[in-house]
Amino acid sequence: MSVQIQMSKGSVRYAFKESKKNLEEHKQQESLIYLYFSYGAERLKYSVGYKSCFANWDFKKQRIKNISSLINKDKVNQDLKHFEDSILSRYQKLYMDYGDGVTNEMIKKELDIIVRKKHLVESDKEIVLSFIDVCNKFIDDKGTSIAPVTKRVYKQAITILEKYEKKKQISLSFEAIDMPFYNSFKAFLEKENYSLNTIGKHIKTIKSFMNYAFVEGYTASVKHQSRDFKVEKEITTEIYLSDAEIKVLHNKDLSKTPVLEHARDVFLIGCYTGQRVSDYNSLSKDDIVTKGEIQYFKFVQQKNRKRGRVVMCPITKEIREIMDKRYGGVPPPSIPEQHINEHIKTIGLDLQWTESIKCEQTKGGKLVTEMIPKYKLLKSHTARRSFCTNMYLRKMPIFDIMLFSGHTTEKEFYRYIRIKEEERAQHIVDSGYFNV
Known part of the structure; x- marks a missing residue:
């Protein structure tokens, strides 16, 4: 007799930070939306960064109501569905790898990857991670897996990017890392009298930052992968001792x-x-x-x-x-x-x-x-x-x-x-x- 091994399933539901009773009394009061993920006997609560109120929320469907005055309802509902589908899919993979050894920390890390590309919520205030924020997080995530000299190169690139932002009086976004940026940033470094190899080193680092941001879900932009967004370098004079x-x-x-x-x-x-x-x-x-x-x-x-x-x-x-x-x-x-x-x-x-x-x-x-x-x-x-x-x-x-x-x-x-x-x-x- 053949027996099929059943996969452990997780479940997702959405609920407000405030109690339903309290929100019902104040129907226009906004509250943070939390994703509750249950698996086995464990449960994890995770803020997805959106807010809604009792009057606009469909408690049965666990989505924003189809009200014409809510101009971004479709986007929010699409994101909520994406968060739900993605964490269920990633949990299945985690369970295949770790079985009952899956922990809340693992689930939270996956949710960070899925949700953080939209926003993080801190003290009830929505905070959108900037390009520079993600660059710094890239270094933090690398931790001790990279050599000190490599970490120094990454930090130097961030310092240069911040100097560029100040000079141009802008705040770089992921979508801004494109060919116009490439040409402008290169011209900026040339004006600062940097060598071609140093410029190439910083461009290479920016591409690494963007690849990380893409993989981790912070951006869908791949403009940095253009053939013209290239790392230029030249062979310089180096000596050796006989x-x-x-x-x-x-x-x-x-x-x-x-x-x-x-x-x-x-x-x-x-x-x-x-x-x-x-x-x-x-x-x-x-x-x-x-x-x-x-x-x-x-x-x-x-x-x-x-x-x-x-x-x-x-x-x-x-x-x-x-x-x-x-x-x-x-x-x-x-x-x-x-x-x-x-x-x-x-x-x-x-x-x-x-x-x-x-x-x-x-x-x-x-x-x-x-x-x-x-x-x-x-x-x-x-x-x-x-x-x-x-x-x-x-x-x-x-x-x-x-x-x-x-x-x-x-x-x-x-x-x-x-x-x-x-x-x-x-x-x-x-x-x-x-x-x-």
């Missing part, structure tokens, strides 16, 4: 300036491991593991934490020398990234790395060419770039370099490393692909 330069940096006596020595040592760990500064600047003794006779740093890269990507970086003789000589056999303590950037430039100047480098970038909408001393181009990220480039020149397979660096595609890797075309051509020839 193996010989890294050796000179390693052997430099900085014992009389401990702050410089500390920054140099942290930077060198990056040169020897190929990690992002967020990773190589936070290594500790807890990350050291031994496999056979070799010690490694074993950790999950912060940028790839969601994917749980574990990296095993061999502790080289150079790293061991740094740890044993000054830090009791463990990695150097973490220091602020800006200190690394400042101090490594100071050391570079002391080492007379003053060769002029031609740097080109689009800034303020114009191509700008500058001759900049090499030491001024040194920064925390130079360490990782140096590792990748030097390993490539040593003919380590790209796939193996990417194992350490965290790059996901060869295209991304080639765009990242900084070598001259003739060096790349020589690398290919030396790899044996040509009969020369």
Whole structure:
């Protein structure tokens, strides 16, 4: 005999915040409409943000009455039906995933997604979430799932958007994020003398904000997905340190300036491991593991934490020398990234790395060419770039370099490393692909 497993069903009804008896005595008094969701033995009350009164409410149908003077009755009733249908549908999915483990918090979160695109109600006052409000909520919802540097990028974009609003004396809406906005915002940033890549970074973030708003139900606008609403970027001049330069940096006596020595040592760990500064600047003794006779740093890269990507970086003789000589056999303590950037430039100047480098970038909408001393181009990220480039020149397979660096595609890797075309051509020839 076949038996069909029955799905647990929820039920929805609407009721006022005020008692029916009280509203009947004051038929024109408005009261908030609540959605009551019942499932199993549980019940949740949720404000949908609309108000009505006894005289305008059909208690049997639980909808606004068909009164000609109520100009928005159809929209309100459509929304009430949408809220009801949507939460019932989402509850079914939750029940399939969690069974009797479904909680009021889960239901409320789903209702937030369904209803919040219309409005939220706070202290009996309707509050419509602005575009900037949702941008901030996007960051809050991300929580600790994103790296601090990514959160900083998001917050920078919001600061710029608020500055744009103030300059234009407007309050941005979701529908306003369209091509006219794109062109106006880009022109605004160019006038502020931002580089093309920085502008592209902020546009990319705005697209992320809008995608979140669309998925979470705050807007139905997809104008930001236009092909012309594009993230522009260009390859700028970045340097790397050769193996010989890294050796000179390693052997430099900085014992009389401990702050410089500390920054140099942290930077060198990056040169020897190929990690992002967020990773190589936070290594500790807890990350050291031994496999056979070799010690490694074993950790999950912060940028790839969601994917749980574990990296095993061999502790080289150079790293061991740094740890044993000054830090009791463990990695150097973490220091602020800006200190690394400042101090490594100071050391570079002391080492007379003053060769002029031609740097080109689009800034303020114009191509700008500058001759900049090499030491001024040194920064925390130079360490990782140096590792990748030097390993490539040593003919380590790209796939193996990417194992350490965290790059996901060869295209991304080639765009990242900084070598001259003739060096790349020589690398290919030396790899044996040509009969020369």
